[in-house]
Amino acid sequence: MTQTSAIAPPTNVLIVGVGGQGVIMVSKVLAALCQRHGLQVKQSEVHGMAKRGGSVFSHVRFGEQVWSPIIPFGDADILVALEWAEGLRWLNCLKRDTGTFIADTQQIVPPVAFRDRRRGARSGYAPASPAAILEMVGNGFALDATQIATGLGNARFANTVLLGALSTALPFPVDGWTSVLKDMVPAATVTPNLQAFRAGRDWVESGSRPAEETARPAGEGVAVTAALTHRLEITEAWCKGCDICVKMCPERCLRLNARRVAEVANPAACTACRRCEWLCPDFAIRVLTDAPLAAAAQ
Amino acid sequence: MESADQARPLTGNEAIARGAWEAGVRVAAAYPGTPSTEILESLARYPAEDIHAQWSTNEKVALDVAIGASFAGVRAMASMKHVGLNVAADALMSLTYIGVNGGLVIVVCDDPGIHSSQNEQDTRLLCRMAMVPCLEPSDAQEALDMTRFAFELSERFDTPVIVRSTTRLSHTRSVVALGTREVPTGRGFREDPKKNVMIPAHARLKHPQLIERERRLSDFFASSERNRWEKADRAIGVITAGTPYTYIKEVLPTASVLKLAASYPLPIELIQAFCQSVERVFVVEELEPAIETEIRAAGIDVFGKAFFPRTGEFSPEVVREAFENAGVLAPRAKVAPWPVQSPARPPVLCPGCPHTMSYMAIRALNARVAGDIGCYTLATIEPLRSIDTCVSMGSSIANAVGIAKAGTETKPIIATIGDSTFLHAGIPPLIDAVYNDANITVIILDNHITAMTGGQHHPGTGLTLRGETANRIDFEQMVRACGVTWVRRIDSYDVAEMYQTFREAASFKGVSVVISDRPCVIDPVRIKGPALAVNSDGCTACQSCMNLGCPALGWDDGLYDGHHKVKIDAALCIGCTLCAQICGSDCIQPAAR
Numbered sequence: 001m002t003q004t005s006a007i008a009p010p011t012n013v014l015i016v017g018v019g020g021q022g023v024i025m026v027s028k029v030l031a032a033l034c035q036r037h038g039l040q041v042k043q044s045e046v047h048g049m050a051k052r053g054g055s056v057f058s059h060v061r062f063g064e065q066v067w068s069p070i071i072p073f074g075d076a077d078i079l080v081a082l083e084w085a086e087g088l089r090w091l092n093c094l095k096r097d098t099g100t101f102i103a104d105t106q107q108i109v110p111p112v113a114f115r116d117r118r119r120g121a122r123s124g125y126a127p128a129s130p131a132a133i134l135e136m137v138g139n140g141f142a143l144d145a146t147q148i149a150t151g152l153g154n155a156r157f158a159n160t161v162l163l164g165a166l167s168t169a170l171p172f173p174v175d176g177w178t179s180v181l182k183d184m185v186p187a188a189t190v191t192p193n194l195q196a197f198r199a200g201r202d203w204v205e206s207g208s209r210p211a212e213e214t215a216r217p218a219g220e221g222v223a224v225t226a227a228l229t230h231r232l233e234i235t236e237a238w239c240k241g242c243d244i245c246v247k248m249c250p251e252r253c254l255r256l257n258a259r260r261v262a263e264v265a266n267p268a269a270c271t272a273c274r275r276c277e278w279l280c281p282d283f284a285i286r287v288l289t290d291a292p293l294a295a296a297a298q
Numbered sequence: 299m300e301s302a303d304q305a306r307p308l309t310g311n312e313a314i315a316r317g318a319w320e321a322g323v324r325v326a327a328a329y330p331g332t333p334s335t336e337i338l339e340s341l342a343r344y345p346a347e348d349i350h351a352q353w354s355t356n357e358k359v360a361l362d363v364a365i366g367a368s369f370a371g372v373r374a375m376a377s378m379k380h381v382g383l384n385v386a387a388d389a390l391m392s393l394t395y396i397g398v399n400g401g402l403v404i405v406v407c408d409d410p411g412i413h414s415s416q417n418e419q420d421t422r423l424l425c426r427m428a429m430v431p432c433l434e435p436s437d438a439q440e441a442l443d444m445t446r447f448a449f450e451l452s453e454r455f456d457t458p459v460i461v462r463s464t465t466r467l468s469h470t471r472s473v474v475a476l477g478t479r480e481v482p483t484g485r486g487f488r489e490d491p492k493k494n495v496m497i498p499a500h501a502r503l504k505h506p507q508l509i510e511r512e513r514r515l516s517d518f519f520a521s522s523e524r525n526r527w528e529k530a531d532r533a534i535g536v537i538t539a540g541t542p543y544t545y546i547k548e549v550l551p552t553a554s555v556l557k558l559a560a561s562y563p564l565p566i567e568l569i570q571a572f573c574q575s576v577e578r579v580f581v582v583e584e585l586e587p588a589i590e591t592e593i594r595a596a597g598i599d600v601f602g603k604a605f606f607p608r609t610g611e612f613s614p615e616v617v618r619e620a621f622e623n624a625g626v627l628a629p630r631a632k633v634a635p636w637p638v639q640s641p642a643r644p645p646v647l648c649p650g651c652p653h654t655m656s657y658m659a660i661r662a663l664n665a666r667v668a669g670d671i672g673c674y675t676l677a678t679i680e681p682l683r684s685i686d687t688c689v690s691m692g693s694s695i696a697n698a699v700g701i702a703k704a705g706t707e708t709k710p711i712i713a714t715i716g717d718s719t720f721l722h723a724g725i726p727p728l729i730d731a732v733y734n735d736a737n738i739t740v741i742i743l744d745n746h747i748t749a750m751t752g753g754q755h756h757p758g759t760g761l762t763l764r765g766e767t768a769n770r771i772d773f774e775q776m777v778r779a780c781g782v783t784w785v786r787r788i789d790s791y792d793v794a795e796m797y798q799t800f801r802e803a804a805s806f807k808g809v810s811v812v813i814s815d816r817p818c819v820i821d822p823v824r825i826k827g828p829a830l831a832v833n834s835d836g837c838t839a840c841q842s843c844m845n846l847g848c849p850a851l852g853w854d855d856g857l858y859d860g861h862h863k864v865k866i867d868a869a870l871c872i873g874c875t876l877c878a879q880i881c882g883s884d885c886i887q888p889a890a891r
Contacts, residue, residue, distance in 0.1 A: 018643065019645070028471075031307060031471060032307070035307055041307070041473065042437075042470055043307075043470065043472070044466060044469060044471070045469050045470075046413045046414075046469060053643075053645060053646045053648070053849050054643060054644060054645035054646070055643045067544040067545070067547035067548045068544045068545050068548040068614050069467075069472075069541075069544065070466070070545075070613045070614060071614075072613070072615055072618070073613070073614075073615045074633060085640050085641055085643075086643070088638045088639070088640040089640035091636055091638050092636055092638070096633055109852055110641065110642070110643045110644070110646065110849070111646055111844070111847050111849050111851070112641075112642055112643070112644060112646075112680055113641055114841075114851075114852060114853050115680055115681065117841050117844075117861065119860030120860050121862075123853060124641055124642070125641045127639070127641065128638060133638070136636055136638075155869070247797075248842070248882075250840065250841060250842045250844075252661070271861070272859075272860075272861075273839070273840040273841060273842070273861060274838065274840060274859070275842055275882060278838070278840075278882060278883075279882060289860075
């Protein structure tokens with residue numbers, strides 16, 4: 001067999017997560033392992049925003065010959081997600097039918113998901129459940145790696161737990177993985193990292209499946225059937241134009257008018273948080289809501 | 299440091315640094331900028347006796363330092379991101395007339411796809427303008443080899459040389475074979491005013507020589523072994539350079555390929571010969587049609603941007619789709635995507651970031667805010683929403699002057715600028731504001747580091763690139779020296795003082811400066827204090843604290859009047875107490891241990 005005509009395509013592993021989770025560490029371990037086995041390997045990442053809690057991804061490609069540092073869309077053999085919703089974000093990069101999905105069911109809710117402050121609003125973070133996704137993908141593992149790592153003493157080893165799970169999907173011997181890990185993690189954390197790696201491997205090999213809904217994002221429990229309405233009542237005669245409500249309104253919906261009396265400039269932005277009502281030294285503002293308080297508060 | 303005959307995985311940036319070190323570079327300077335930052339950081343890991351590596355205050359200063367070293371007869375390098383070359387362009391346009399004594403290489407990293415920049419300009423167009431050869435490596439090995447070679451080229455043709463990288467190359471790690479360091483014998487300063495002093499009489503003599511140099515370089519590249527002519531399928535030929543070459547090999551491995559080592563100047567006769575050897579020729583290049591335009595100008599018919607996009611980063615699928623549209627490849631069967639949705643996850647300011655309170659307080663001023671470049675540009679988006687403009691490094695102050703002088707704005711006018719950005723390009727506009735008596739407030743967000751690029755030192759931190767103690771610039775003294783009389787330094791964690799001081803500053807007629815002072819929470823050391831917790835019974839769910847946008851603050855399951863109460867993620871909270879100070883019902887307290 002001549003080399004040029006029959007080079008097998010490279011194996012593609014896409015590793016994703018949230019900035020600060022250790023996506024790069026996982027990819028470096030894998031890349032080092034491939035290199036030790038004499039394979040060509042390219043590991044490509046984009047950082048800069050990485051530390052700032054944004055979405056982070058790293059491509060690792062290895063084989064006899066690797067050209068592009070980027071995995072072609074839909075060609076990932078394995079997708080490793082350190083955070084559940086990030087796994088879903090990149091899910092369609094996975095190879096249909098043969099691709100393997102390995103994800104931590106841990107959920108990190110971004111601040112922007114809490115942006116809707118109206119009464120009864122829901123979190124903007126509500127990804128599909130592990131069961132539904134595994135059913136769809138076919139070949140996948142959803143484990144609560146963070147929980148497993150916490151059980152071992154530190155949630156930060158979750159990425160090593162996932163490495164353990166990943167190791168079952170790739171044809172490298174276990175001692176190859178562990179020797180790379182030993183070389184790449186800080187000396188003081190070798191033992192817990194090896195334990196975490198073992199735990200991830202065991203999880204897959206023992207055929208465990210996660211209990212449904214291991215983690216539930218905050219804010220899903222609210223059930224509101226009808227839109228709630230509210231309005232601000234400002235008693236002009238009592239307002240002395242101190243500006244406190246204007247300055248402190250979280251949504252910036254108040255202003256002082258030409259007579260230096262508070263008025264609502266942007267009623268649509270008001271969430272009825274009542275901050276102005278409570279802060280007004282002159283009791284000039286009331287927030288009127290049309291829903292019975294007792295019913296809405298649990 | 300390392301011996302030769304070794305292979306190790308290096309990123310493109312690390313390989314560029316290695317190439318420079320092997321070429322015997324003596325002086326290297328840079329200002330940090332993604333994706334170029336790690337080049338100088340890697341160089342600083344080589345012995346100090348081998349190389350002087352330094353952060354400079356901006357890219358022009360960095361290039362001028364390198365030019366000085368070249369005058370003095372040693373090999374020198376400056377590295378920067380694409381927009382940094384704009385800052386350094388003034389020096390470059392004269393440097394190209396002067397040429398070099400010691401070899402001089404400028405490494406410029408473009409950012410196709412705008413991963414972390416304000417635009418995606420194509421450095422190759424500036425190379426053309428400066429008539430400076432532009433080498434384009436396609437992987438880390440070539441990054442090392444070409445950088446090393448660039449110094450040789452620079453000395454042989456008496457020209458600065460630009461090595462152009464892109465985000466993808468700079469941040470891709472692959473195995474690279476290493477060489478040894480060879481330092482050319484020192485030359486010493488060469489006294490030659492006709493060469494080194496660009497007065498009109500000298501420059502006029504130089505310009506024709508530049509054109510002659512361009513021709514000689516073109517001849518050189520025509521026979522250079524660094525070009526790769528891969529003879530294969532005669533029906534399709536591809537001319538390319540840099541990273542797109544790897545996508546071609548992936549997507550269209552059967553095509554004949556002419557991979558150019560340099561995208562400027564082009565070896566037109568070689569290209570002509572290649573085009574004659576194949577039926578249909580495509581030029582595949584990211585961003586601008588730099589190569590395509592030159593080839594067309596030489597009267598050779600090729601396809602390029604008719605099929606390939608001029609915007610964004612290339613990838614195997616972008617290249618494949620273009621070849622599909624051109625009828626070269628059969629369209630792949632479309633797979634219906636899995637119906638999954640994922641929430642937006644924009645980058646955010648870190649828990650405890652001192653910038654958050656600065657912008658909370660600025661928001662309360664209801665001011666017109668000219669922003670600048672740094673992490674704090676994130677205050678443009680939810681929930682801080684307090685920046686109106688952002689142009690380029692240092693623009694904020696002069697933008698504010700312009701807004702004030704236009705006379706149309708009734709709100710207070712504020713410029714916000716980080717410490718590193720202020721030193722980079724904020725001082726001349728501050729002097730301008732004082733000189734022209736603009737009624738503006740400048741808020742210097744001093745977090746004691748260049749944070750956005752991952753924590754680099756600058757003259758305000760008192761440490762060098764190698765972490766040695768340096769002369770430290772005092773912002774307050776400097777601002778006063780610029781002629782500002784109203785200057786205050788405040789603690790970015792003192793909420794009441796922030797509101798108070800900003801209001802006073804905004805009501806001052808003339809230039810007022812507030813230095814909002816607190817170190818970055820992740821660089822150079824990660825700060826972690828005891829976490830706070832919300833006393834849920836007292837929380838009235840007003841969510842005012844959440845306007846900080848702190849990632850440690852989230853919704854609790856408990857409700858008050860239909861609104862979610864707030865809870866604090868103890869693992870993320872660093873205990874800055876900003877939320878506790880903002881809380882109207884005083885229910886955020888140190889967590890019980």
